[in-house]
Amino acid sequence: MERKLIAAGNWKMNMDYDQGRDLAKAIVSGLQPSDALVILGTPYIHLKNISGIIKDISNIKLAAQNCHQEESGAYTGEISAAMLKSCGVEYVILGHSERREYFGESDELIAQKIDIVLKHGLQPIYCCGEKLEVREAGKHEELVGEQVKTALFHLTREQMKQVVVAYEPVWAIGTGKTATPQQAQEMHRFIRGLLRKKFGQEVAGGTSILYGGSVKPDNAKELFSQPDVDGGLVGGASLKAGDFLAIASSF
Ligand code: PEP
Helix, strand or coil, rough: CCCCEEEEECCCCCCHHHHHHHHHHHHHCCCCCCCCCEEEECCHHHHHHHHHCCCCCCEEEEECCCCCCCCCCCCCCCCCCHHHHCCCCCEECCCHHHHHHHEEEECHHHHHHHHHHCCCCCEEEEEEEECCEEEEEEHHHHHHHHHHHHCCCCCCCHHHHHCCECCCCHHHHCCCCCCCCEEEHHHHHHHHHHHHHHHHHHHHHHEEEEEEECHHHHHHHHHCCCCCCCCCECCCHCCHHHHHHHHHHHC
């Protein structure tokens, strides 16, 4: 199982309908066949339309930024995995630190979301990462290890093969502060080691582990050149086609 190199964009709560369509079109027209796999993580309102815009391009896929953990029912305002699938979505970002912080999502809840997403044939992009005080206390590996175990260790090997992991130190998200390539590599290596112990070498070696936290065109190459960094989950810089395309060709 060969791991994929991925540049995933997380648009967060940005881009109205026309802006989102134009951004997707600009990315489609600038993307080279030799670039990494590009994943656009857009607000729900764009999904169906952008799935049409990207449909003929093999190295660009669509992600949602969240999903409800139940199949369907009386959950006003929520979106199910089946609904996402019906709009052409292939990936779902789960466990982003903003969802943990502002919506109280725990790893137990995220584990349920991972299960429903996998059940519907979608691929989770599972985000984990420590806050600044945890890193300063030297407990970042312990915390990320707990997150990974709680959210992923109940999966079968076949299920784990469908998961993309994103290490996103909270102190580096939207702050302009990037983890050094060495800090990213150390944590990615640690995460891959955990996956190896639990799921074996084939699965661990084939899992794409993305780095997230202020990835920009001028730091992407050095981060992505680390042996266990298989790409990036990109927030701010994914909102500008030129910057995002530059990141997608930084491998
Ligand atoms: C993110 O939202 O996942 C992220 C990493 O944001 P930024 O690139 O803006 O730090």
